[in-house]
Amino acid sequence: MTFDLTSEQDQLRDAVRALGRRYGHGYFVEKARAGEHTTELWAEAGRLGYLGVNIPTEYGGGGGGITELAIVCEELAAAGCPLLLLVVSPAIAATVIARHGTEEQRKRHLPGLADGSAKIVFAITEPEAGSNFHRLGTVARRDGDDWVLNGRKCYISGVDEAGHVLVVARTEDSATGKLKPALFIVPTDAAGLTRSKLDMEIVSPENQFLLYLDDVRVPADALVGESLDAGLPALFSGLNPERITVAAMGAGTGRYAIERASEYTATRKVWGGRSIGSHQGVSHPLAHAAVQVELARLMIQKAATLYDAGRDLEAGVAGNMAKYAAGEAAALAVDTAVQVLGGAGMTTEYGVATLLGAVRAGRIAPVSREMILNFVAQHVLGQEKSY
Numbered sequence: 001m002t003f004d005l006t007s008e009q010d011q012l013r014d015a016v017r018a019l020g021r022r023y024g025h026g027y028f029v030e031k032a033r034a035g036e037h038t039t040e041l042w043a044e045a046g047r048l049g050y051l052g053v054n055i056p057t058e059y060g061g062g063g064g065g066i067t068e069l070a071i072v073c074e075e076l077a078a079a080g081c082p083l084l085l086l087v088v089s090p091a092i093a094a095t096v097i098a099r100h101g102t103e104e105q106r107k108r109h110l111p112g113l114a115d116g117s118a119k120i121v122f123a124i125t126e127p128e129a130g131s132n133f134h135r136l137g138t139v140a141r142r143d144g145d146d147w148v149l150n151g152r153k154c155y156i157s158g159v160d161e162a163g164h165v166l167v168v169a170r171t172e173d174s175a176t177g178k179l180k181p182a183l184f185i186v187p188t189d190a191a192g193l194t195r196s197k198l199d200m201e202i203v204s205p206e207n208q209f210l211l212y213l214d215d216v217r218v219p220a221d222a223l224v225g226e227s228l229d230a231g232l233p234a235l236f237s238g239l240n241p242e243r244i245t246v247a248a249m250g251a252g253t254g255r256y257a258i259e260r261a262s263e264y265t266a267t268r269k270v271w272g273g274r275s276i277g278s279h280q281g282v283s284h285p286l287a288h289a290a291v292q293v294e295l296a297r298l299m300i301q302k303a304a305t306l307y308d309a310g311r312d313l314e315a316g317v318a319g320n321m322a323k324y325a326a327g328e329a330a331a332l333a334v335d336t337a338v339q340v341l342g343g344a345g346m347t348t349e350y351g352v353a354t355l356l357g358a359v360r361a362g363r364i365a366p367v368s369r370e371m372i373l374n375f376v377a378q379h380v381l382g383q384e385k386s387y
Contacts (some may be wrong), residue, residue: 003301005071012068016050016075016163025080025256025351029204037161038205041081045072046116051086051207054241055094059110065308066091066241070248072302077252078259079352082358084206084249085121085158087366089113091245092238093120093166096183100225100234105185109164119162120185122152122238123211127267133168133235138213140169140182145220147184154213155365159195160207162188168235169185171228182231192216202357236316240307242366243319247300250326250362254333255294257352261286264344282340289333295326317380324372330359 007012023041031038038117045051055061062068073086094113097105099119123150129135139150149169159165167186170179174268180234186193192215224234265277265286276282303318337352338345346353364368 002353003298009068009071012050012053013071013075015048016072017079018044019045019048019050020076020079020081020204023079023081025354028081028205029203029348029351029354032203036205038081038083039055041076042083042085042116045076046114049114051090051116052094052110052114054090055110055114059098059106060114061094061110062114065304066095066244067301067304067308069241070244070304073245073248074255074297074300075254077249078255079252080256082249082253083163083357084204085119087242087245087249088121088157089119089162091241092122092337093164095241096166096224096234096238099183102221102226102228105224106223109185112163118164119158120164120166121156121158121162121188122166122168123156124235125153125155126152127154136168136170136181138167138169139179140184142171143217146217147220147222149184149186149213149216149218153213154209155198156209156211158194158206159188159209159211160197164188165211166224166238170229171313180228180231182228183221183234184218184222186213186216186218186222190216190218197340200357202361203357204352226346233264236312238317240303240312240319243323244289244300244307244315246362246366247296247303247319247322247326250323250330250359251293251297251300253355253359253362254289254296254326254330257333257337257355258286258293258350260292260350261340261345264341264350266380276340285336289336292325292329293333296322296329299325314347317376320367320372320375323367324369324376327359327362327369330362334359 049062050072052061052062054066076083097109126137140149141149165186165188167184169182194212196210200208220305249364265282266275268276299322303315303322306318307315334355341350350379374386378385
């Protein structure tokens, strides 16, 4: 067992950290407030190869794994630039297509995902189904050589920035008549696909949408994989990287908040010429938050290592635990940073309160802390399924 990164991973971390700090949280907030996207940062990260670190080299990527992509997610967040579409496009979509797509799909989509010139977002959540993908109401039916999709999706990130959306639908199994999941790569300008922006209390340059699919017709090759049998494995292959990279983004955000607060408390002097950080009532909460963030980082490293080793079942447990730990740690770190900064913590200038909405959402999405506890109780502790 080793906790050391390889020299290449160390170099990646240093390089991404430098890139993130050149842009910084001010850039991130400015883009969000203006209703714009972090286009410049995304494009530069793509040119430098950071967006495609987990994509096979034969399709223009770096040939690494989720470990490398988690490093990218964490370090950009630690610089105050948590990019949600890193989770959606390289982690989910690229992984699904690389592992389960046809060769033609890999050649068509992966190079653009690797260099950042293309984005594919992910649509699974529905208003009625919530966390239960077994109850998805979006249905795909065959019509000649085509597929026709109907349904609704909600909280779909970045549709306005993407050329395609990876839609999770259900199809009828001709042998059993039962509905089974399938994934489709749908152009965001397809006829019958419309969207409505959701107003969110989160400072983010990435928007959330409701999607409506009304007789959206796509060709046969829009189905991910060679057959419908690829649907369920493809779906699950994207969920573990999602958990791990969301966790990495949370850990990076926690690190950012603690760093900002520590810089302030080490120099702010109010009583008797001593820094406020010399008082345990200030330093202990920050130290506690730092411990929680570091523990989450260890679980993220474990989950990513297991996933990259092909140990999917173990990675599923570790990935869920990492997501839970990082969500709690990030929320604690940001809240603690706001508290120790006092009034300054609520200003935009000091750059921590701007993250409150995002870290609170991180305890809900992409899977709630309660559903993770259900998972752990059932699959780790052997308890009866409670839902």
